[in-house]
Amino acid sequence: MNDTHRMSDGAAPVIEVRGLSKRYGEVTALSGLDLVVPRGATYGLLGPNGAGKTTAIRMLLRIIEPDAGQIRLFGGSLSQGALDRIGYLPEERGLYKRMRVRRLLTFMASLKGMSARDAAPRITAWLERLGLGDRGEARLQELSKGNQQKIQFVSAVLHEPELVILDEPFSGLDVINQQVLKEIVLDLKRQGRTIVFCTHMIEQAEKTCDHVCILSRGEKVVDGPISDVRRNHGGEYVAIGLEQWSREAVDAVRGSRMVAALREEGHEIAVTLRPAADAQALLEELLGMGVRLRRFERVEPSLEQIFLERVGVGAAAGLTVEPEVAHV
Amino acid sequence: MSRTFTVIRREFTEMVRTKAFLIGTILGPVIMVGFFALQIVLAQSGGGERQVVVVDATGQGLGERVAAALESRSGAESRTQFTTEVLVLGDEDPETLRAGFQERIEADSLDGYLWLPAGAVDGETVVYEGKNATNIGELERIRGAVQVAVQGTRLSAAGIDAARVAEALRPVPFDARKTGAQAASGTPIALYILTYILGFAVYMVVILYGNAVMRGVLEEKRDRVVEVVVSSIRATQLMAGKVIGIGAAGLVQIAIWIGFAAAVLMKGEAIAARFGTAMPELPAVPLSVGLIFGFFFLAGFFLYAGMYAAMGAIATTDQEAQQLQFPVIMLLLPGIMMMTPVLNDPDGAIAVAGSLIPFTAPIVMPMRAVVTGIPPLQLTGSILIVVLTMLVLLWTSAKIYRIGILSTGKRASLGEVWRWLRTA
Numbered sequence: 023m024n025d026t027h028r029m030s031d032g033a034a035p036v037i038e039v040r041g042l043s044k045r046y047g048e049v050t051a052l053s054g055l056d057l058v059v060p061r062g063a064t065y066g067l068l069g070p071n072g073a074g075k076t077t078a079i080r081m082l083l084r085i086i087e088p089d090a091g092q093i094r095l096f097g098g099s100l101s102q103g104a105l106d107r108i109g110y111l112p113e114e115r116g117l118y119k120r121m122r123v124r125r126l127l128t129f130m131a132s133l134k135g136m137s138a139r140d141a142a143p144r145i146t147a148w149l150e151r152l153g154l155g156d157r158g159e160a161r162l163q164e165l166s167k168g169n170q171q172k173i174q175f176v177s178a179v180l181h182e183p184e185l186v187i188l189d190e191p192f193s194g195l196d197v198i199n200q201q202v203l204k205e206i207v208l209d210l211k212r213q214g215r216t217i218v219f220c221t222h223m224i225e226q227a228e229k230t231c232d233h234v235c236i237l238s239r240g241e242k243v244v245d246g247p248i249s250d251v252r253r254n255h256g257g258e259y260v261a262i263g264l265e266q267w268s269r270e271a272v273d274a275v276r277g278s279r280m281v282a283a284l285r286e287e288g289h290e291i292a293v294t295l296r297p298a299a300d301a302q303a304l305l306e307e308l309l310g311m312g313v314r315l316r317r318f319e320r321v322e323p324s325l326e327q328i329f330l331e332r333v334g335v336g337a338a339a340g341l342t343v344e345p346e347v348a349h350v
Numbered sequence: 351m352s353r354t355f356t357v358i359r360r361e362f363t364e365m366v367r368t369k370a371f372l373i374g375t376i377l378g379p380v381i382m383v384g385f386f387a388l389q390i391v392l393a394q395s396g397g398g399e400r401q402v403v404v405v406d407a408t409g410q411g412l413g414e415r416v417a418a419a420l421e422s423r424s425g426a427e428s429r430t431q432f433t434t435e436v437l438v439l440g441d442e443d444p445e446t447l448r449a450g451f452q453e454r455i456e457a458d459s460l461d462g463y464l465w466l467p468a469g470a471v472d473g474e475t476v477v478y479e480g481k482n483a484t485n486i487g488e489l490e491r492i493r494g495a496v497q498v499a500v501q502g503t504r505l506s507a508a509g510i511d512a513a514r515v516a517e518a519l520r521p522v523p524f525d526a527r528k529t530g531a532q533a534a535s536g537t538p539i540a541l542y543i544l545t546y547i548l549g550f551a552v553y554m555v556v557i558l559y560g561n562a563v564m565r566g567v568l569e570e571k572r573d574r575v576v577e578v579v580v581s582s583i584r585a586t587q588l589m590a591g592k593v594i595g596i597g598a599a600g601l602v603q604i605a606i607w608i609g610f611a612a613a614v615l616m617k618g619e620a621i622a623a624r625f626g627t628a629m630p631e632l633p634a635v636p637l638s639v640g641l642i643f644g645f646f647f648l649a650g651f652f653l654y655a656g657m658y659a660a661m662g663a664i665a666t667t668d669q670e671a672q673q674l675q676f677p678v679i680m681l682l683l684p685g686i687m688m689m690t691p692v693l694n695d696p697d698g699a700i701a702v703a704g705s706l707i708p709f710t711a712p713i714v715m716p717m718r719a720v721v722t723g724i725p726p727l728q729l730t731g732s733i734l735i736v737v738l739t740m741l742v743l744l745w746t747s748a749k750i751y752r753i754g755i756l757s758t759g760k761r762a763s764l765g766e767v768w769r770w771l772r773t774a
Contacts, residue, residue, distance in 0.1 A: 047769070083581040110581040116574030121364065132356045133582040177578065
């Protein structure tokens with residue numbers, strides 16, 4: 023880690039937001055958001071498209087002004103110094119296409135307060151690491167789209183930020199670059215940096231993040247460490263694997279009085295039990311009906327289940343559980 | 351400030367590295383030199399020989415007098431050398447003669463013929479026919495020769511010595527010098543050229559570099575660069591850096607041109623001598639004129655560049671940007687339209703109004719400074735109005751810019767821009 027980074031405010035949360043609100047005309051983009059991102063966390067800011075994620079991020083980065091609310095970064099105000107400690111990969115990506123790679127990266131680093139001299143060896147190291155060592159003098163527009171994306175990642179992390187904000191990081195990426203970005207993120211995580219994932223791909227965030235905040239229609243639905251979110255959500259969940267899938271067997275499960283909700287996931291069925299229902303009793307009931315099972319397991323709820331139950335299916339439109347593969 | 355400087359440096363270096371800048375920088379002086387060279391070449395052109403038959407039907411020797419006047423080049427601006435043959439009309443059939451002349455003209459052994467009818471001295475129309483009848487300069491020479499000859503014949507008939515009359519009517523050489531302690535002094539033509547150069551310099555720089563600002567903003571927005579940049583610095587810093595950086599590139603280009611012009615002028619005598627002409631007299635320009643030009647040049651650029659940046663932020667395509675810059679040019683054009691009235695009456699109502707309207711002042715004020723001493727109150731008023739307008743426009747543009755650069759999809763309506771202004 024860069025030894026010039028100010029770590030004196032070590033105990034303070036990296037991001038602390040109180041009552042953050044933003045309206046665009048008649049539309050409420052964000053309403054009274056409270057948020058705390060602890061240092062070193064991998065934090066998922068989740069929600070369907072239009073939930074207010076990007077609006078929140080843009081206010082954190084001073085790109086737009088909030089109508090109300092307070093933002094504290096690294097225990098201090100939203101200052102230029104604080105912004106210099108953040109790396110940002112926006113959803114809408116792009117670079118100066120006519121600039122040469124090294125000049126561009128030097129420019130991006132100097133916007134973060136780095137001198138050209140300090141940036142030079144880091145640029146060399148990153149280009150080497152990504153197999154672009156010989157393309158430093160090429161213009162951006164001469165690179166393939168995939169390589170342009172790599173340069174974009176480098177521009178976000180070149181100044182070794184303490185906080186990295188990635189807005190829909192995997193959208194628009196080809197498979198190779200998804201892997202490159204995952205490795206960069208893992209590296210950052212190992213170095214103890216705080217990472218904020220802003221995404222509508224909830225399943226992927228679930229695998230990567232240790233903290234989450236789920237937004238819907240500009241309001242927070244739930245937040246905290248994932249384990250707490252699951253534990254506090256309550257209810258019992260069962261994953262059922264049928265030995266042989268049939269409509270009758272699925273209907274038999276659905277027909278049970280103990281089942282509150284059911285969702286088919288391929289050949290498996292995710293079941294939410296009614297309050298006070300017993301999973302053991304459900305197993306006996308199904309066996310009694312002659313349903314043959316391959317798997318019957320009590321599980322913790324997925325974030326998606328929690329989200330669906332909190333806000334309903336309508337609000338969840340636009341939420342993706344499978345990673346999007348790029349259309350590059 | 352250091353971040354703004356980072357943007358200034360990027361805008362400047364990227365601008366001066368473009369082919370357009372290189373070509374413009376080289377082409378500017380080339381066009382300048384080419385323009386003046388063309389003037390010299392044109393002034394020297396038309397120096398051919400013309401073979402003309404003068405048909406004299408007057409019986410008063412008019413043909414000989416016309417021929418003598420035509421062959422003499424004294425006082426003539428045209429370099430054409432006329433050779434004449436005089437034919438005193440006797441019994442020949444005029445139509446046969448004309449047909450013969452036409453044949454010779456077709457065969458290129460004759461350029462034309464001048465027909466002096468019997469009543470030429472009394473006012474009958476003299477006719478010239480020839481293939482050079484579209485050359486205004488040569489026709490003027492022929493008309494002048496006939497005029498002199500006819501007048502001489504009429505004077506002789508009245509018993510007056512034509513040579514003495516000509517001597518009495520010889521034109522008086524006349525020259526003029528513009529004087530004034532505060533304004534520039536020199537020959538009218540030199541001052542005329544200088545005022546136009548200054549006026550058009552402001553106009554061209556605003557149009558060319560204002561456009562560069564607008565295209566730069568649009569490109570950042572269209573290529574989605576802007577969000578990353580404004581996550582590191584304020585949008586206003588980005589706009590300021592862009593305007594100053596591109597403006598600085600424009601200044602460098604103009605400095606190169608001025609340097610080139612100065613170098614040419616230092617060698618002016620030698621260059622002029624090579625073209626067989628004399629170096630024109632240069633005007634004397636006091637420092638105050640240079641300072642006024644410098645101020646209004648910069649203020650004019652910033653005043654308009656802010657508006658161009660806002661237009662770039664509102665537009666989403668090149669075509670939209672071109673349409674949006676139309677109202678900006680409409681604000682600038684009256685300044686160009688005022689150039690002639692301002693030169694004719696630099697202290698008149700139009701000139702004073704043009705100085706106090708912030709959109710025309712950057713063109714009008716440097717012109718006035720060249721040709722008149724601007725009253726201090728007008729100068730101060732103009733500077734204040736321009737600076738205030740510039741600040742208000744930059745502030746307004748920055749508000750539009752802040753939101754415009756992040757809004758994609760379709761071009762914002764006037765209502766939306768108004769909402770941006772209120773909410774930003």
